[in-house]
Amino acid sequence: GQLPPALAQGLFATPRSYNAVIRFSNGSGQSQDDHTGDARGMAVKVMGVGGQKLLNDEQSAGTQDFLMMNSPVFFIRNAADYVVFQKAMSTNAFTAAGWLAGHLFHETAVLLAIQGRKVVNPLASQYWSTTPSKLGTQQMKFSAKPCAGGTFYEQSDTKDRLRENLEAQLATSGACFDFAVQTRTVPADMPIEDPTIEWKEKESPFIPVAKIQIGAQVPEQGEACEIRSFTPWHAIAEHRPLGGISRVRKDVYLEISKMRHQLNGQPRIEP
Numbered sequence: 349g350q351l352p353p354a355l356a357q358g359l360f361a362t363p364r365s366y367n368a369v370i371r372f373s374n375g376s377g378q379s380q381d382d383h384t385g386d387a388r389g390m391a392v393k394v395m396g397v398g399g400q401k402l403l404n405d406e407q408s409a410g411t412q413d414f415l416m417m418n419s420p421v422f423f424i425r426n427a428a429d430y431v432v433f434q435k436a437m438s439t440n441a442f443t444a445a446g447w448l449a450g451h452l453f454h455e456t457a458v459l460l461a462i463q464g465r466k467v468v469n470p471l472a473s474q475y476w477s478t479t480p481s482k483l484g485t486q487q488m489k490f491s492a493k494p495c496a497g498g499t500f501y502e503q504s505d506t507k508d509r510l511r512e513n514l515e516a517q518l519a520t521s522g523a524c525f526d527f528a529v530q531t532r533t534v535p536a537d538m539p540i541e542d543p544t545i546e547w548k549e550k551e552s553p554f555i556p557v558a559k560i561q562i563g564a565q566v567p568e569q570g571e572a573c574e575i576r577s578f579t580p581w582h583a584i585a586e587h588r589p590l591g592g593i594s595r596v597r598k599d600v601y602l603e604i605s606k607m608r609h610q611l612n613g614q615p616r617i618e619p
Contacts, residue, residue, distance in 0.1 A: 354483075354485075354531060355531070355555060355557055357484025358586030359394065359412055360557045360558065366397065368395060369392075369393045369576065369619075370390065370393075371391045371573050371576065372388070372389065372390055372470040372510070373388070373389040373390075373391070374510075375387030375417070382506075382507055382510045382511075383509075386463060387417050387462045388417065388418045388465075388467050388470060388473060389418075390418075390475040391414070391415045391416070392414045392415075392416075392492070392560065393411050393413050393576065393578060393582070394412045394413070395410060397584065399585070400584070401582060401583060401584060402582075402585065402588060403579070403581050403582065406618055409618035410618065410619070411618050412582060412583055412584060413578050413579060413581075413583065416490070416491065417462070417475060418467060418474065418475055419458070419461070419465070420491075421544050422479060423458040423544065424543075424544070425542055425544050426593065427592030427595065427596045430593050430596050430597070430600075431596060434600055468500075468509055469500045469501060469502050470513075470514050471513075471514060471562070472500040473494070474491060474493040474494065475491065475493075476489065477489045479543045480543075480591060481583070481594075482585075483529060483531060483586070483587065484586045486531045488529040488530060488532065490530070491529075491530070491554050492526070492527050493554075494523070494524070494525055494526075495525060495526055498523065498524060501516045514567060515566070518564055518567055520564060521564055522563045522564050524560065524561055524562065525560040525562075526556040526559060526560075527556065527558040527560055528555055528556045528557060529554065529555060529557050530549070530554045530555070531552055532547065532552070538551070538552070540590050574608065574612060574614075575609075577605040577609075577618075579601040579602070579605070580594060580598075581602075
């Protein structure tokens, strides 16, 4: 169907199909039991996207990334806190605990809510960008939600149940997500700079702009996914990430990607 002009911008300006790679991930940097509460992520790398990209050293890359987690809000309020949080996470659990103790109010409540969400199969969860981006002349948040009527394999309950249920489902059937955008219609209630505040759907509903079809397949294991770098800044100008946390993530993701590829002895190349 034809999208309204406000939504038909950037990647969604003309109806067409793209190939994509999708990575499902956990928030924790450590490998842990899937029963342990944690944030779950879904990152979509759309291939064959023309136009100049925002990362200085990858301006000619043919990809557009959309990064999401299983919460409509983020648990860090601003760029300064994000820097402190990243440092805490990369040093050890004690500093991380100290950071949380120092934020025992709004942000910790959000984090605990995220950790309390039970996900048994990554294909059965909804994911949100939490931080805003441009949608051409508009600003948006985006979300991927399992298509209505989907059935999900959830038989495994081992410590690797997320991977096992995902693999079992994709061994015989596919999966499908509706990709939807929420435009910033009431700026006073929809801050750009504080992703802990939810943009209310009653003021601006999520409207589907694309469908993500995942065919039956043998999913790549972690090692193959490690070669790929996902960042909100693999983006065309029409989908520029917005807000202080997005600007900090640009540098953090770049450093992590460079370090990981160096350690693995792999070149950093976008498909």
